[in-house]
Amino acid sequence: MPQRITIAGRRAACAAAGVLLTGLLIGACGGDGTPTVRGSASSPPASAAQGTLKEAPPLAESLPETIKIPKIGVSAPVGTIGLRPDGRIEEPPLSRPNYTGWYKEGVTPGEAGPAVILGHVDANKKAAVFYRLKDLKPGDLIQVSRKNGSVATFAVERLQSVDKDAFPHKKVFGEQIDYSSLRLVTCGGAFDPSSGHYRNNIIVYAKLVQGV
Structure with a gap:
């Protein structure tokens, strides 16, 4: 397990770094496929009425291993990403489109x-893991399986494009x-052929509603 600093220290480091999400700029403008659905019969419902969801108390530290979003058919491994030497955030590899990266300097x-x-929205002219992230609605559930055997279930609160x-670095990272809050980030908006990148980022904000 990598050396970690305290929660307060990690938050301060995230805010001070001024993290630039250029690592998520994706040249390929795909969208001719969708992620494979690999949910389990014991999974909770994909969504619930927002008014019935209660905030759960935070859990102890444990590294994430997989993420599932039943509503949009996501079932993917979670690796770790950090900062590159130039201060920009690393990106999940385009060679593994169904792969996500947890920012390891955060909680x-x-x-x-x-x-x-x-996670990427597309890669190599095909849909990637977060291709349908923009389709999530408040109340949709996100499950993160953790190394200690627990599963942290989050409910979507809102989406932001x-x-x-103008990416809100301090709010997202620090x-x-x-x-306990989870933020999912990918590319979105119009594709700019002159730069080979999307113009926007899609951010999903979710809160912990169950941890078992």
Whole structure:
């Protein structure tokens, strides 16, 4: 397990780094496929009425291993990503389109604070793991299986589409909160053929509603 700093220290480091999400700029403008659905019979419902979802207390630290989003057919491994030497965030490899990356300088999903998982919208002219992220609605559930055997279940609170030049780094990576939040990030908006990148980022904000 990599050397970790305290939760407060990690939050401060995230906010101070001014993380640039250029690692998520994707040249390929695919969309001719969808992620494979690999849910289990014991999975909870894909969504629930938002009014019935209650915030769950934070969990202890444990590394994420897989992420499932039943509503949009996502079942994917979670690896770790950090910062490159130039201060920009690393990206999940385009050679593995069904692969996500947890930002390892932040808290683990389920801990108090904002945990961040990134994934591509498309790769090699085909849909990637977060291709349908924009289709999520408040109340949809996200399950993160963790190394200690627990599963942190989050409910979507809201989605945000922002210009990459106005990405809210401090809020996504370094917001000072005492509850467990998960943020999923991918590319979105219009594709700019001149730069070979999408103009926006899609951000999903979710809160912990169950940890077992």
